[in-house]
Amino acid sequence: xxxxxxxxxxxxxxxxxxxxxxxxxxxxxxxxxxxxxxxxxxxxxxxxxxxxxxxxxxxxxxxxxxxxxxxxxxxxxxxxxxxxxxxxxxxxxxxxxxxxxxxxxxxxxxxxxxxxxxxxxxxxxxxxxxxxxxxxxxxxxxxxxxxxxxxxxxxxxxxxxxxxxxxxxxxxxxxxxxxxxxxxxxxxxxxxxxxxxxxxxxxxxxxxxxxxxxxxxxxxxxxxxxxxxxxxxxxxxxxxxxxxxxxxxxxxxxxxxxxxxxxxxxxxxxxxxxxxxxxxxxxxxxxxxxxxxxxxxxxxxxxxxxxxxxxxxxxxxxxxxxxxxxxxxxxxxxxxxxxxxxxxxxxxxxxxxxxxxxxxxxxxxxxxxxxxxxxxxxxxxxxxxxx
Numbered sequence: 001x002x003x004x005x006x007x008x009x010x011x012x013x014x015x016x017x018x019x020x021x022x023x024x025x026x027x028x029x030x031x032x033x034x035x036x037x038x039x040x041x042x043x044x045x046x047x048x049x050x051x052x053x054x055x056x057x058x059x060x061x062x063x064x065x066x067x068x069x070x071x072x073x074x075x076x077x078x079x080x081x082x083x084x085x086x087x088x089x090x091x092x093x094x095x096x097x098x099x100x101x102x103x104x105x106x107x108x109x110x111x112x113x114x115x116x117x118x119x120x121x122x123x124x125x126x127x128x129x130x131x132x133x134x135x136x137x138x139x140x141x142x143x144x145x146x147x148x149x150x151x152x153x154x155x156x157x158x159x160x161x162x163x164x165x166x167x168x169x170x171x172x173x174x175x176x177x178x179x180x181x182x183x184x185x186x187x188x189x190x191x192x193x194x195x196x197x198x199x200x201x202x203x204x205x206x207x208x209x210x211x212x213x214x215x216x217x218x219x220x221x222x223x224x225x226x227x228x229x230x231x232x233x234x235x236x237x238x239x240x241x242x243x244x245x246x247x248x249x250x251x252x253x254x255x256x257x258x259x260x261x262x263x264x265x266x267x268x269x270x271x272x273x274x275x276x277x278x279x280x281x282x283x284x285x286x287x288x289x290x291x292x293x294x295x296x297x298x299x300x301x302x303x304x305x306x307x308x309x310x311x312x313x314x315x316x317x318x319x320x321x322x323x324x325x326x327x328x329x330x331x332x333x334x335x336x337x338x339x340x341x342x343x344x345x346x347x348x349x350x351x352x353x354x355x356x357x358x359x360x361x362x363x364x365x366x367x368x369x370x371x372x373x374x375x376x377x378x379x380x381x382x383x384x385x386x387x
């Protein structure tokens with residue numbers, strides 16, 4: 001009876017202990033994310049089963065190499081590709097993919113990049129329209145980016161020093177050579193192709209689309225639509241090239257990827273996040289998002305001089321989106337002014353694709369109870385800004 005009483009008291013005490021406000025102690029404000037899955041906003045919120053998996057494996061030691069390989073095998077099976085690995089974000093996947101193409105499993109070569117590429121191919125061809133900030137992940141390995149502006153220039157640029165052809169899915173509709181032809185050129189010349197498809201999910205089919213198409217390597221963010229830990233990514237593709245990428249990755253010490261650690265919690269929770277994502281009814285998710293966007297469109301457009309238009313971007317973040325603009329004669333504030341006001345207000349709200357004449361809103365990162373809050377805050381700031 002005494003023991004039972006003590007245990008009961010401990011349980012009661014535990015239940016009454018207030019939840020610690022970590023962000024408050026740090027002086028960091030939380031925000032409502034009506035922008036989307038952006039790294040600057042910490043990507044996504046992990047579902048409870050992903051959080052549970054993260055916590056469940058945190059109190060045991062394990063061989064990191066063995067776990068990497070086991071999780072990679074699970075992920076490859078879920079996606080339907082030859083091989084896979086978890087990386088420290090999609091950018092890390094791109095760096096390790098490039099390193100693997102350069103070095104294979106040659107230890108001497110792996111130790112020398114990015115300083116000394118002697119004995120290695122050192123050029124990566126990319127279309128001008130596909131150069132983005134994330135291209136730095138490629139040149140981290142010391143290669144030269146050969147930038148081309150036409151199909152013929154691409155063909156002419158291929159030579160004995162060409163290590164890889166690099167493609168950015170977000171700009172598939174911009175460059176002269178589209179994805180399927182890009183893959184064909186790589187196959188014809190026996191040159192590996194890498195597709196940066198970091199933000200190409202949803203739709204779910206993008207997980208297998210590009211490896212099925214023939215891309216040798218595909219980099220995908222793990223901490224956005226899939227809702228794994230924000231610091232994770234996926235590298236999918238050919239077994240030999242994934243093996244070479246892993247060869248350049250941690251826990252090996254003298255490699256370019258040493259600083260790109262993925263711990264046991266991230267590995268397992270990424271697998272569980274992907275497993276959950278593959279089981280999701282994406283048609284139902286899209287219908288829910290579309291219903292939310294339609295409600296926002298009707299609600300916010302009630303503000304005089306405001307125009308609301310819903311659409312789904314082709315790339316990236318292929319989700320229902322609300323585009324807002326207004327008559328600057330009646331509401332002289334710019335999109336940036338409204339963004340600043342939304343961010344500084346209570347609660348703080350983040351928006352996306354901000355420009356002088358307006359901004360975008362998405363709902364796929366919102367908690368259900370936040371939808372009306374977003375509508376009211378946006379209406380509030382637009383009405384405040386009216387002449």
